Amino acid sequence: MPQTSLTTPFHNYVPKAAESYCVELWQQYGFRLKLANHRQSKWGDYRYRKLASGQEQYQISVNRTLPAEAFLLTYLHEVAHLIAFQKHGFRIRPHGAEWKSCFRKLLQPVLTQPMVSEEVLLPLQHYACNPKATVHADAHLLQALLREKSLDSNVTLASVAEREEFVFQGRKFLKEKVRRTRALCREVASGKRYTIALSAYVEEANSTIAAS
Structure with a gap:
């Protein structure tokens, strides 16, 4: 070469x-x-x-x-x-x-x-x-x-398990279901649902919510 x-x-x-x-x-x-x-x-x-x-x-x-x-x-x-x-x-x-x-x-x-x-x-x-x-x-x-990614938030949504909470852009969400490259997530405070890219960097919330 x-x-x-x-x-x-x-x-x-x-x-x-x-x-x-x-x-x-x-x-x-x-x-x-x-x-x-x-x-x-x-x-x-x-x-x-x-x-x-x-x-x-x-x-x-x-x-x-x-x-x-x-x-x-x-x-x-x-x-x-x-x-x-x-x-x-x-x-x-x-x-x-x-x-x-x-x-x-x-x-x-x-x-x-x-x-x-x-x-x-x-x-x-x-x-x-x-x-x-x-x-x-x-x-x-x-x-x-992503093992060497040095960001304030170095966890991607892809690594968060379903039915687990995480923090994204200062708001707490529950990851509900994966849809190819995105995940259906529910905002804990409002109950509203959003799709978020699996590549998005998030923060761990260190807690889970029971299925509703």
Whole structure:
């Protein structure tokens, strides 16, 4: 792989061993890379649009606040969307067989070099066999990816058990039911229900409520 300079957009965002690989994909597929601020609802996304001139534009965004290994996997997740689209067009499911195949192929160098720590490598090997729409569906991988996150609140809603209380944005909630990438939660004080992203950082309330 080619050597990278200190000016690449991936410097200090991905593990050092993965920087050249990330640059290689960026150069090969010619997309715009956006380093986004923290987003509660998602870690990254892929967007395509066709201009009036007929020119096609591709953009991948990744939250700049993610730990390096989480940033790397999110980046590859979104690149897999781009490749699947270029190969198969619009007539595929977002996280169907075509995307899974592309993502598995992109993960191979990460698994074989390797480019991540041993703590992440082991659950990632299992996850790579059948990638899900989000790493939040794999509790072991998610825990490994966020183990070094240094925030005032370093617990994600994904790690909170159902029927357990937590604090989010200064309000206490009860986690009721998981719905893919979000969870149905009930605010304790008002009884109102909300859906909150599993990737949201929350505080532990250290108590549970009996089912009603």
